[in-house]
Amino acid sequence: MKKIDILKKLRSSRLRPTKQRVEIAKFLFEREKTFHFTVESLNKLLIKKSNSKIALATIYNTVHAFKASGHLSEVEVRGNKTYFDTNVSNHHHFYDSETSELIDIDANDIVIQKIPKAPNGKKIKNVEVFINLKK
Amino acid sequence: MKKIDILKKLRSSRLRPTKQRVEIAKFLFEREKTFHFTVESLNKLLIKKSNSKIALATIYNTVHAFKASGHLSEVEVRGNKTYFDTNVSNHHHFYDSETSELIDIDANDIVIQKIPKAPNGKKIKNVEVFINLKK
DNA sequence: TTTTCACTTTAGAATAATTATAAACTAACT
DNA sequence: AGTTAGTTTATAATTATTCTAAAGTGAAAA
Structure with missing residues (x-):
């Protein structure tokens, strides 16, 4: 995913492409495989990658904005x-x-072959399946 | 479920039947239908029911002990x-x-008809299905 | 029984994740 | 360029949970 697409993605979500949002968006979306993270892990990875630190509150805000806009x-x-x-x-996990x-x-x-009807x-909004693993 | 069973359930879990544990156990297990709760909601319900307040830490301890012993x-x-x-x-939710x-x-x-094999x-420890609802 | 002691409870402090606040900053429209 | 509404930031506040250390209590032994 190119930078121009990041900007489009932000604009299409009514999110101003600020420096911080672009940096976070590039980090999250310019990759081949899907990426799982917590706010804390994302913060650490961003610090490691770019040496600049974005306020934690901004990361929370941005991540939630991306969630709200479906990204x-x-x-x-x-x-x-x-x-x-x-x-x-x-998908499932x-x-x-x-x-x-x-x-x-x-x-x-x-x-899934059989499913109960909603009360x-x-x-039904969606169905999520978790397969919990052990050794 | 009778009081005597509560005592057996506690003893079988190597939990001393203290006043607080018996009160919590009776509240949780002396009912027909299954019961879902958070520590906070349980605390409020216990206060409303018996007017006595059990320390939050005790409720955390007891609930986790019941979880550890499979109750x-x-x-x-x-x-x-x-x-x-x-x-x-x-079961599922x-x-x-x-x-x-x-x-x-x-x-x-x-x-479930088709399931991927574990990596x-x-x-696979277990499979949990969540059906998320909307209006 | 009484004593003893490991297990418990408790209030309050500590911690961790997240959200709120309010001042300084900035994108974007005019 | 100037204005404004949206944004970032450091810090405070909040919320859920765990820790701590002192006081209390089952239950096994004397």
Whole structure:
């Protein structure tokens, strides 16, 4: 993904392409494979990569803005930290609680045959499958 | 579930049946339906029910002890609080993020037809399905 | 029983993740 | 260039949870 696309992605989300947002967006989206992270890990990686430090609050703001505009998804994981995922398509996860490692599973690799209907007047938004791992 | 069973449940878990543990255990396990809660909600309910207040740290300790001995399960839910469930059998959940409501789904009500194999030397511990709800 | 002692409870301090605040800054429209 | 609304920042505040150390209490032994 090129820089020009980053700018388009930001503008299309009504996010002003500030220096910080561009730096974070380039770091997150200019890569081949999907990327899982927490705000804390992202902060450390950004410091290591560019030597400049962006305020933690800005990272929180930016990550949440990307989530709100659909460029990141939030992954629920047992524990206290919040994980994000650059893969925003419908998919599932392996989770290894020993290493806190999260691995994507393509939506096509899990087929659900039987599913209950939603309770009283509610609808199903989506279905997430977690395959918890052990050694 | 009778009081005597509560005592057995505590003793079988190598937990001394102190006044506080018995009170918490009775509140959690002397009911027909499964019960979902956070430490905070449990604390409020205990205060409302018995007018006595048990130290928060004790509630954390006790709930974690019940989890360690298999009388409670922990449910991962998007968000910052940790949910617990008195249903410790293998099962799944509906989750309504608008109301933070968690509803059990019997393991038999979801059938998975196709599942990927675990990565490199790891094994599958269990599979959890979340059906996220909307209006 | 009483004594003893390891296990518990408790209030409050400490920690960790996240959010709020308010002042300084900046993109972008005019 | 000037204005303004949106943004970043350091710091404070908040929230959930864990730690600590002193006081309390089951239950095994005397």
